[in-house]
Amino acid sequence: MVQETRAFKCRCDPRRSMTKARVATLLVLLMLLPALPAGARSVHSTADVDLLPQGVFNDATAWDLDDSVSFSTAPAQHTQAMVADDHLTFMHERPENLVAQTAWATATPTDSNASLGAPDGAYTWSTGPDIDVNGFDVSGLTNYAVRDVTLLLAIEVPGALYQDKVRISHETGGVFDLVKTWSNTGGGIDYMDGQPYRIGLDDPTNWSWSELADLTVRLDYVSEGTTDDSELRVDAVGLEIVVLTPWYGGEQATATTTTTDVEVPVLHLDMAAGTTDGLSLAACGLQATSEGTMGHWTSALIERPAEQRLGRVAYAFEGPTVNLSFEMRTVAADGSVGTWTSYDTGTLLPDVDAVHLRVSMNEGCMTRLTVDVNDPTLTLIGRIHGDVEGLLESSSRWAAYVNGVVVANEPVTTLGSFQFDLPVGHAMAEAEDHVEVRLGSVFTWDADGSASSIAVEFSEVRLSGGYSIEYDEDPVCQNVGDQHLTEDAGGIVLPLITRCTDDRTPSDDLAVTFANSAPDVADVELTEGQVVVSLVPEASGNAVITTTVMDAAGNTWTETWTVHVASLDDAPVVGEFPGTVPVEHEVETTVSIDVSDVDSTNLQATTNRSWATVDLAAGVVRLTAPTPGYVSVGVTICDDTSCTDRTLDLDVRALADLSIDNLAAPSAELEAGSIVDVVVYVRNSGAVTATLVDVRLTADGELIGTGEIPLIEPGGLGVVEFAWKVPEDGDALIRLEAEVDRSATTDERDESNNIDSLVVTVVEPEETTDDGQSAGLELSGLTVVGTTVFVLIAIVGLFAAFAPKRIRKIE
Secondary structure, eight states, X not given: OOOOBTTBOOOSOHHHHHHHHHHHHHHHHHHHTTOOOOOOOEEEEEEEEOSOGGGGOOOGGGSEEEEEETTSSSOOSSEEEEEETTEEEEEEEEOOOEEXXXXXXXXXXXXXXXXXXXXXXXXXXXXXXXXXXXXXOOGGXXXXXXXXXXXXXXXXXXXXXXXXXXXXXXXXXXXXXXXXXXXXXXXXXXXXXXSOEEEEOSOGGGOOHHHHHTOEEEEEEEOOSSSOSOOEEEEEEEEEEEEEOOEEEEEEEEEEEEEESOOOSEEEOOTTSSEEESEEEOSSSEEESSTTSOEXXXXXOEEOOTTOOEEEEEEEEESOOTTOEEEEXXXXXXXXXXXXXXXXXXXXXXXXXXXXXXXXXXXXXXXXXXXEESOOEEEEEEEEEEOOTTBOTTTOEEEEEETTEEEEEEETTOOEEEEEEEEOHHHHTTOSSEEEEEEEEEEEEEEOSOOEEEEEEEEEEEEOOEEEEEEEOOOEEOOOOOEEEETTSOOEEEEOGGGEEOSSSOGGGOEEEEEESOTTTEEEEEETTEEEEEEOTTOOEEEEEEEEEEOTTSOEEEEEEEEEEEOOOOOOEEOOOOSEEEEETTSOEEEEOOEEOTTOSOOEEEESOTTEEEETTTTEEEEOOSSOEEEEEEXXXXXXXXXXXXXXXXXXXXOBOEEEEEEEOSOSEEETTOEEEEEEEEEEOSSSOEEEEEEEEEETTEEEEEEEEEEEOTTOEEEEEEEEEOOSSSOSEEEEEEEEOTTOOSOBSOSTTSEEEEEEEEEOOOOOSOHHHHHHHHHHHHHHXXXXXXHHXXXXXXXXXXXXOOOOOOO
């Protein structure tokens, strides 16, 4: 519906406006159909937006002012719009409507007939007698107020007046009043060929119509002396009477301003979305599938913008609206919905986060459906002051338009201050990127002609509801993409942060996390802004990686990509052998070998020596070296596709094997304080001769002595004797222990058999009286010990001089 104002024209065609709106709506629908869901950006800040900053009238250039005669393009004569002193004023000032009428004399008491009527060139002349005229016909003017009376004289005095005079007077109520005298003119007077001579009479408000009707005008030529200077010629005498007459007319003035590049606080509902039952989308919009059958359309979820509120529903409809109705239900944050309730589109929606709308109709076409935000309101503050006399109240009005839609239409004749708060969401739906506000006033009068002045003054115009939402957008990064790698072939480093941007957070401050579906296949981490993909050894398969890049506000960019690790049949893994392994000649020896293969259990092992085999189950190489010296054994371990070679270096030795064959004392019981010989027998069970074999003997850990056997052949036996004085105050039991090769100077096959022990009992000595014999025996014992030591030292010296170098044991 379009509301019209009498004598105040809207310069927009409603049908054309609705057509444009329908086209714009369809274009928006077509653009929205292929749209993809937007990212989950977050709100950074919100702010109120002044949709009409020019409403304080501090900039006259912001308003386009115009005035005209009603129903015409001609400029107005008595009405204007102006922006000054922080006000917008529509000023209407009408002066008095004055009309001048001329009444010529129609009668003459002095028979001066040629002087009657309008000037026609015929005249009455006189050089002395008076010329009187009257009979001014004012019958057609008596209903109007007199504003001015002027005496018109069409006269001529051909010659100059030196002594004579011409006097003009008028008579009312028997009294003549002199109004003009000519004398000493210096030349003729001629007011017959041009305009009549004009003489303003007294204050016109003092004249009555009867006085004017009875007025007599006398024109007198006064002759002085015997000779006339000239003569008076009178063509016509009249009265020009200015009267106040009624009049009517109409004028208008407008002031228009436009705010551009703004986000209009109106949500245009997508009628292609939602659900329908008995309604369908046509070229015009939403209409009944079957004319006359009631159908329903339920909107998609209508959510309020961040930190704003939903306002009112507005619509554009073609056809009768008798059977058009609306319902509404609220939607809570948890998704639960309320019950459907009837809704009047003129009222505010509940202050909730979201609603559903349902439209029911059986005819016509819904061309547009909108929900405004924040209930946009046009506030008009001003006053009307002045004289309203003569203005027609029905057609003298002021109005306000928003986007061509009238939102206020008030009489001019209501004086005083005013303030209107007008919901204008329905009008703002007419445009999407600008707001046009037009104020205007029309003044239509039917007056008696009196002067009048009135002003419609706006001190402030506000348009609320505008808002802006500043979003923190999601980060944007270049995709990493799937990666194809090979098992055990190394990882890859991929740039990430340098390829990310964010509207607020610096790239270096973006947080990156990874979700890895198969950490046993590949490991992913961020190092210095780069994605480092490391492969798990001996692992293959697919690892699905989800990369999440988050800015300071929690907005994210995500990518899911896959690391494909191709399987590789690895060769068997064989541990390295330790250096050179010493083994004994012709003695079976085992050397540990570490073998593994993650891809195969069917392994084969071979060597290049007939006397060496590999026991994979036991994890050893079994060998019996036939020849002493240094020798290498090649070991090969193979799976189904590949082999691994290792070399076992051997030091094959023929070794001695020393052991305590026997530890002998003279008896199991020894007398305390006696000197006895303890004999140690050392056997060489090895394959080579042992030389300079050291032997050590202790008694309960105390050293008795050390000896050395110069040479022991393979299978031979060496002997060392020790003289030992049995302790006199020792324990009853003494453990004798012999150890061979304590210095480990001889390389042996077995080092564990080099110690042997013997336990003896110490008893008290028997008493004897033969001291000399005892001393002799003691001397004889010392002599034997000394002789034995001397002989041993001699043997060792000879052996050291002539024996071969000793064998050195290698660890």
